[in-house]
Amino acid sequence: MRRPLRCTPQAGATLVELVMTIVIISIAIAGVVGAFALITGRSADPLNQTRAVELAQLYMDEIITKKYNDNTPQGGRPKQTSNLCDIGPEAGESRDTFDDVDDYHNLVDEPPAAADGALTGYNGFRVTVTVTCAGSQVGLANEDGKRIDLSIVAPGDQSFVFSAYRANF
Template structure:
């Protein structure tokens, strides 16, 4: 009667196959982690761009929308550009009167009184900045925001709501940042009494 010895352990071939399988698995996991680490800053950049756009859009939407410049004597009572004492404001009237508010007013107020700050929604039309700056007298680029830029476009949008063209303004704020970051936020500002078209 012969006795047969049973093998205990693993063979060299089994060990090599095990090492190959584990190596492929580890390589796959590391490649996924590499992609994750490379793009881990993207949400921060995206979130920062959205915050900048929201802040600028809110700043614009809080401005008045009147037929006349808010410094005009008839700003609260005029129901058309013709009702302004001297300073018409708005999408159409400014062009008709040859007034370009972007040269007369600025988002940044000079501490010596050299510039008047924007005081109406329409003043922001065409506004752009490279490097996000505060609205203080120095208009310095805020830390960490030098790679971002913002552009504002304001268009008459009343027809979309069944109103006169200048009775509603569409505000588009576009912010671009590092990489392929490109955010556009849109808001609307409506003309209301006592300055509604009459």
């Protein structure tokens, strides 16, 4: 006895289903590529922030270790009482001869440099130093404290500001 043939249903995708799949995948890929483009554009930000902090630490270490003013002996004692807010370098001084904190006032380095020469890897950075008498901001007589403000501009015009105080002790 012969068995009757049965029709088995065809398996597969229709043209409409294929077109819909292509459209959905295209939209998903466009979103992922857009996210990658945004991330790639910001990938240098953390590196520039880290380098700006390192640069600020280098400059602050150099400045803070200097004497309070020209008349202050190395070590800070005896405490000086005259010409404490005479801000700025003396005539003829350059960075390699700066000997007190206020000599760094209005220093602009582009590209940044260490006291003993150039730094590598900081092209595109600019450092500006401002020193002001600001003892009253930390509970001292105004002339007994100086505030050092470092402004660092990184590539891409990112700006970072760092401040420290140096007391006349």
